[in-house]
Amino acid sequence: MKLASLLSEETICFGKSYSNMEHAIRETLSRLHKSHRIPMPLAEVEKAVLERQALGGTTFPTGIAVPHARLQNFSDLLIGVCVPQTPVESEGQQVRMVVLMLTSKTETTLYLNALGSFLKVSQDSSLFDALCKSGSASNFLNLLKQAQVEVRKEITVQTIMATSFPSLSRSDTVKRAADLFYQHSTSYLPVLEEGELIGELTVLDLFRIGLPDYVFKLGNLKFLKTLEPFEELLRKEEVLRVEEVMKKPTLFLEEDSSIIEAVFKFVSSNRRHLPVLKGKRVVGILSYMHILHKVLRA
C-alpha cells in the first residue's frame, strides 16, 4: 500500500504559523474532524491527543512529530499533516512537519507501519526537505507518490528494533563490557566478529562471574554479607576477556520476524533483548521495552 493513499488533500495544511505545538495540533485536529466522521466531539478527541502528547516521545530528531491518540468506538486510521511556516518547538526539537494520527483502540499493524513509513521519510533528508517545501497539499501528495513510499502490510521487528547499538569484540576486557553497560544504560551487548554474532553478554552474565556454581546450590545467601568470589570479580575485571565469559548465542530474530514471534521469544526465554540477524550479520537489537514503547503504547 502507498503511504499517499492513506492521505487526502483536505487534511494536509501548509504555510500557517503556530505559536506552539498544541496550537498546531488543535488546528490539524479540527481540520480532520471537519472532513471525517468521527463519533466523538472535537473537545474529547483533543483531550485524548493532548493527554498522549503529555506523555512525551512523539517528537523525533529528524524534525517530525507524530502526535496521536487511540479512540473508543472508532475503527479507522485518520492522518492529518501540517507543515508550519516556521518550525515549532516540541520536546526540545524543532519540528518541521506534524503528522497527526487517530486510530482505534485495537488496531496496531497499519497504524505502526504508517508511522514507520513517515519516520523513514523523515530520515531521507532530501525527500523530507522537498516535502516540507512542496508548498501545497497536491504537490505534497505527488512527491510522496513519486517517491513510492510504501506502507507495509505487517509490522516486523525491523520497524521497531534499535539499529545503532553498542557491541563488544572477543578480546575486550570485562571492564570495557561493564563500562559499556553503564554508559549506554543497557543490559545486553552482542559480541561481534566482522559484524557476525559470536557471543552475547548481559549484566546478569557479568554478575554470574562473581557467583560460582556452588552458590546456586545453596538455598539462599541471607546468612552472608560478602562473598569472596564476587569481591574477586571487581579485582580481575581488567584481566578477564569477554570471550572467557560470553555465552554462545542461542536465540535470535530475523528482520522480518513478526512482533508476536518476538513477544513469544521474550516471554518463553525470559529474556530482555534479542539480536536481529540478516544472514549472520547483526542488523539490530530488539528490547522488550521496544515492544512496550512502540507497540503497546505507540
Added chain:
Amino acid sequence: MNLITWTALGIFVLVYIIISFELVNKTVIALLGAMVFIALHIIGQEDAFQSIDWNVIFLLISMMVIVGITKSTGLFQYVAIKTAKAAKGDPIRILVALSGVTALFSAFLDNVTTILIIAPVTILIAVELGISPVPFLISEAMASNIGGTATLIGDPPNIMIGSAARLDFMAFLLNLTPIIGIIFLAFVGIVYLLFRKDMVVTTERRARVMEFDESRSIENPVLLRKCLIVLGFVILGFLLHGMLQVEAATISMLGASVLLLLTGKHEIDEYFRDIEWGTIFFFIGLFILVGGIVELGVIRLLAQKLLAVTQGNMKLTAVLLIWASGIISAIVDNIPYVATMIPMIKDIASSVGQEASFPLWWSLALGACLGGNGTLVGASANVIAAGLASKSGFKITFLDFTRYGVLVTLVSLVLSTLYVLVRYF
C-alpha cells in the same frame, strides 16, 4: 545350563557392564534389560512385577519427599554453618566437624542427598577461608558412605538388605551402628593426619566465617517446625517398626503423606519434583533383572559354588563376603551388586539356617557400603562431590580421591572383619 539361561546371563552381564562404565544412562539400560527379559519370557510378566521390592521403592520415594520439603526450609544449611562456627572457624576442626555432620545426616538421608546439601556450603566456607575445598569434599564424600552404612535407611543397599532379610531398623542400629562409630573415629584420625598440614588460614579469613549469620538461613520457620515434628515421629517409627510389625516403608510414607498434608498446599507437584524418578526406575529395572536370573536358578548355582569354596564355613564365608563386596563395590555400583547378592545369601540361608546366615547380611552391608570409598567411582556420593567441585572450578581427579580412598577402605574393611569375627563367631 540351557540356551535361554546363557542368553539371560549374557544380557544380565552386558547390562551390568554398561551400568558400571556408564556407557548409557543406567536407568535406561536397566529398564531396557528388564523389558527384554519379560519379552523373551525369561521371567513371566506377573513374576517380574512380583520381584520388585516395593518396600525399597516406597521407602526411597517417601524419604525423598520428606528430605525435599525439609531442605527447602534451610535447616541443613543452618546446621552446617552452625557447625563451622562452633569449630571457631578453624579449618581442620571444621573439616572434622562437617564430616561428623555429614555422617550423621547420611545415616538418615540418602548419601547423594547429603552431599548435595553439605558440599555447596562446604565449598563456600573453604573459599571464604581462602583454602581449597578439595580435602573437605573428599572427607565428606567418604563420611557420607560411612555414615550411610549405620542405619537401615542410610544407604540403598541397607534398605534392600533390610527388606529382603526382614531385618528391622533396630537390628541395623544394634549390629551396624557400633562398628560404624568405631570406623568413623578411625576415619577422622586418618583425615586429620592427612589434611592437617594444608589447613592454615589467617585470622581475617576465620573472622569472615564467624560473620555468617546462620539464623537468617532458615527460610520458613513454620514449615520447619512441621518438618521437625514429622521427622521426629518418622525416626521414632523406624525405631519401633519391628515391634509394631509395620514396614519402614509404611512409616516413612505415612510421614511423607502427613507432611504433604501439613504443607497446606493443594498442588503437590512441586514436592514430587524432589523425587529422583531416574533412581526409582533404576531399582525397578534392576529388581526385574535379578528376579529373572533368580528364576533361572543361576543365583542358586553361584551360592552353591561359594559354599563349596568355603566348605560351608560361615566364618570364612563372612570374611570373603566383606572383602569381595568391598573390592567389587569400589569398582562397580553397589546397588546392582547387592541386588544380585541378596538372593544368593537367601539361598545360603535356606541351606544353613537363618541363624547361621545372620552375620552374612552384616558382612554384605559393611563390605558393599564401605567399599564405595575405595575409588572415585565407587559410590554416587563421590562422583557427585567431584562433580560439584569441578563445576565450581576445583578438580578432584580419580587419583586424588583414590589415594585417600584406598587407605580409608582398607582400614574400614579390616575393622569390619575384626568386628564380625569377634561379635558373631
